Amino acid sequence: MDMVSLSNHELEKFETLSEDSTSMNEPILFQVEKNIATLTFNRPETLNAMDETMGKAFGAILKQIKSDPQIRVVIITGAGRAFSSGGNLEMLESKIKKKKATNQKELQNFYKTFLEIRKLPIPVIAAINGPAVGAGFCLALACDLRYAATTAKLGANFARLGLAPGMGGTYLITRLVGPTMASEILLTGNVFEAEQALDYGLLNDAVAAESLMDYVKSIATKIAQNGPVPVRLIKKGIQMAMHKTLEQMFIYDSAAQATCFATQDIKEGIAAIRQKRTPNFVGK
Incomplete structure (x- = not known):
């Protein structure tokens, strides 16, 4: 055929x-x-x-x-x-x-x-x-x-x-x-x-x-x-923590959180908690 x-x-x-x-x-x-x-x-x-x-x-x-x-x-x-x-x-x-x-x-x-x-x-x-x-x-x-x-x-x-x-x-x-x-x-x-x-x-x-x-x-x-931005920062932070001091990780963690505070997703996360709903993160 x-x-x-x-x-x-x-x-x-x-x-x-x-x-x-x-x-x-x-x-x-x-x-x-x-x-x-x-x-x-x-x-x-x-x-x-x-x-x-x-x-x-x-x-x-x-x-x-x-x-x-x-x-x-x-x-x-x-x-x-x-x-x-x-x-x-x-x-x-x-x-x-x-x-x-x-x-x-x-x-x-x-x-x-x-x-x-x-x-x-x-x-x-x-x-x-x-x-x-x-x-x-x-x-x-x-x-x-x-x-x-x-x-x-x-x-x-x-x-x-x-x-x-x-x-x-x-x-x-x-x-x-x-x-x-x-x-x-x-x-x-x-x-x-x-x-x-x-x-x-x-x-x-x-x-x-x-x-x-x-x-x-x-x-x-x-x-x-979960929020794509913090997930990426968490993976990087865990890898760094294997060879960094606590003081060095303080610096990393504060920078990571500061990065998250500059995103749209942190606003969405807080709003979702207040509204008792699942957040819709976009990675920005």
Whole structure:
């Protein structure tokens, strides 16, 4: 049957199938709904293993997010049964034949592409739907908030592969749990249950797998409904607080509040409280 002989209904169905087929071939799916962007790693056949192709797609999407002021929160998750199994094995094997200097440069660029989420001015939430190990685990830790399915398994298994940690793992894990627990996690390379990760302080919560996305979206919605200006300032302030003194944060906090007092949204927030209604913030 040629295209000319298709009815309008059949043509619409054909176009829909074509769009679905195209999207299914993308390494990362990208959707924006009600100020919330969702990035879905889309290589379920490899448990969403990370490679250069996925990295390029990830970087391009982050640029798009940065240029869209309507996006207030980002969710990252995985298609199929995994969040991400870490670095693609073929990619790792290809580096065995390369020179040390070449590998170092390529790896740094690879890390920077994914860890650019740390520089996003808006909150990023990891919805860990399944296994998150190696570089995939580290990417989840780079997010501002982390929620995992109770069935998910997590771990920094680099040493078990004969590798030192990558993707900022040493920095991220040590910052989150301290040097003693980081030593156990990294030196053993153990893969552990979500509940154990929660006990370690690596997660905000562990919820039933079937409820994970609804739960994460509810958190994202609460954040998106808050004032966009203070939300951005809060993210920046939390990152600064890790290496600043209390006195330095006094200066930052006062400047941040002064910035908010110069916006339309503070007027809207006060009016909403007085009128006992939900505020409608515009980010100005």
